[in-house]
Amino acid sequence: MHSTLPPEIESFRTTVRRMAKGNFRDLAAGVDEGQLIPASVRPLLAEIGAFGLPFPSEVGGSDGSFLAWAALQEEIGRVMPVLGFYLQANLLVAGILLESGTDEQVRQWLPALLDGSKTGFMAFTQPQTGSDISMMTIRARRAKGGWSISGKKMWISNAASVAMGVVYARDPDDGLPMFLVPTDAPGFRVGQRIEIMGLRGTELNELEFENVLVPDEALLGGKTGIKTAILRKVMPIGKIGICAVCVGLMQSCLEEATRYAKQRVQQGHPIIDFQAIHYLIAEMVAALEASRQMVYWAAFCKDQSADAITELATTKLFVTNAAMRVARLAVSVHGVYDIAKGAVVERLLRDVQVFELFEGPSEIQREMVMCAVRDIQ
Structure with missing residues (x-):
């Protein structure tokens, strides 16, 4: 299909595609089986500025756009979707730090996050209460020289192998401050790893905080209180990356299905000659192209400094549902051959089911869209 990207971003995407195919494609099956992303991928991602998109150069970023970020994540998702999710977690930490951190906090942490020499985790979700801010149970109380944090977090990405x-x-005044917590802080412990059906190279862990002492300088932005404006601005950004990875995943499903249909012979003909297969593949193409344009539009809106919350919720709802349908259609083209463990589309089908849930499940996206509809005069 004809590209709608600006020439400079299309050129960047070509560079990413070449690097991803040459270095990551052959790792995907092993990562799924061994459940660990090798450390060797980090310098390759850093070389193309992946960790610094889309942050300004004055803070150590790559001066890219959200549209460039979407193009990068699409190509990563095309060969190894779990790697796109790995990048995603770091982006959110860097975004929160840039928007809310003090000058000293930004100087201390942000350049290393953006050049890939360090990565971070975002500890938001809790056992039992999930991501419901009003039900936050982990406690922060004043202590000598700073704060003491106690409680548990769950479903936290990358925490086992990062710096902070x-x-x-929740503080004693019922505020909801954020803290920068180094992983070597006494009392901090990475608990049990959570194994999931897809994105199996993802490190998801429980975290335990037992009177973890952090100085006042660790209080993000130097203030207590809930930072809803910051969350509103930064958290939706994750949807761009997730949806772009899903577009790449759909592209891979289409390529696998088409390749197989050309090779598989029935009644003396490759099955790609059969009308039933035409219908399946045409449906895949339509869903893929519609999703791709929605992702590009959402990224463009974010680049224009709009909050783009409705656009991002609509995109997340549509694209992850479309990706699920495309993966299932790819299985239909392959038949029984693609339900075997180790088959590419079998892995992609498991991956996409996780993407439907991460960064807000479809049910939440529907509610966000409806909130916008209610406001229409």
């Missing part, structure tokens, strides 16, 4: 994390807690 942003931790949401």
